[in-house]
Amino acid sequence: MKSKIILTAFLSVSLMACAQETPKVKHKKSNTTAKSNTKTMKFVNAVDPICHMPTEPDMKDTAVYKNKTYGFCSSLCKDEFKKNPEKYAQK
Ligand SMILES: [Zn+2]
Structure with a gap:
């Protein structure tokens, strides 16, 4: 019984991690534009x-x-x- 609770806890944590990754990708895009500015x-x-x-x-x-x-x-x-x-x- 206890292992099932741990599994659901793990799943919710991984789901939250996935949700947090999406805005990070957008942030990376703005970083690359800043980098290209210095390269000019x-x-x-x-x-x-x-x-x-x-x-x-x-x-x-x-x-x-x-x-x-x-x-x-x-x-x-x-x-x-x-x-x-x-x-x-x-x-
Ligand atoms: Zn030289």
């Missing part, structure tokens, strides 16, 4: 001016020079750019 940030340079490697929108090493954002593959390239930005900056 692009660098002025298509390639790393130091090593000529193609830049990715999610690169962490960035430098702003004359209101333009430049992306670099590593902090080493970024430091090199900062030493002589006039040489590497796009006109």
